[in-house]
Amino acid sequence: MAYEELKLERQLCFKIYALHRQLMAAYRPLLDELGVTYPQYITLLYLWEHEEATVGQLCSALGLDTGTVSPLLKRMEANGLVSKRRLVSDERTVQVSLTERGRILEEEARSIPSYMATCLFGGDEADAETLATVLDRTIRQVSETRKR
């Protein structure tokens, strides 16, 4: 059982952890130009697609909890990327929407995905497909196991 040893290089989890940090480092120079962090970037990805969202929708779409998202949105609001308002129909829920500045950033972000695709695979689409498939299956597997 190769992956059941207490050795660092064998640990699949460590590889994912390492890759995650490599990816963040690869994104950083690109996102610095936009003046956002990675979690802010994926928040924008969601909003570019849906125009607006409640805090709860963002939390579940991004898989983050309110303790992370709430101050993140506060910083994004301070930077003029999004605006927040409470719903009249339910004063508890907060609607987040893009500002003009937040919308404009989408244009500047257009080149990022293709750059990152190259960075990840050097253009090898087959590898991308394989990794995507296995990742999806693994994510599902882990979240299933965690429910019990």
Next chain:
Amino acid sequence: MAYEELKLERQLCFKIYALHRQLMAAYRPLLDELGVTYPQYITLLYLWEHEEATVGQLCSALGLDTGTVSPLLKRMEANGLVSKRRLVSDERTVQVSLTERGRILEEEARSIPSYMATCLFGGDEADAETLATVLDRTIRQVSETRKR
């Protein structure tokens, strides 16, 4: 070019980010019993294998920088897991070694890798092999690209 769109579910990087956090959440209850966090756990993995290490060796083995590792070791020292001393031969370098308590934890950690393997793949070794291979290739590719 499916992975070059500004859509969240399409983004391979987001999948890795999501899986990373799922894994940390899966580890948490296990590591809580040992009283350590995941970065502390992988530090212990290294020390269980090598008995002792300099701060620099730990940084490069774990791929973390000194600003992360230094306070992490401070906390581990405060919890009685490791001890630190400066080398006589070079007063700049700090040797980290396991305390008795740190060594004993290895026994309590024995069951973690097999539990996590099940959690990740439900015991499917083939998937593990595939993922490990693709991850290694991708990690190498990203770090190569980042050097330029």
Next chain:
DNA sequence: GGGCATCATATTGCGTACAATGTAACAGAG
């Protein structure tokens, strides 16, 4: 052997992450 670049760590500042807690708004039972 004095001066200086380099090296090994430590510290500071900012932004996540998440558990735990707080708070105001809503919803339903009676």
Next chain:
DNA sequence: CTCTGTTACATTGTACGCAATATGATGCCC
């Protein structure tokens, strides 16, 4: 209508993670 439980967010506290900076030790050039 009131009481109570729930919901949607916000806040607090602790621990990363990294860029930038600080600090002391070492090595080397002259």
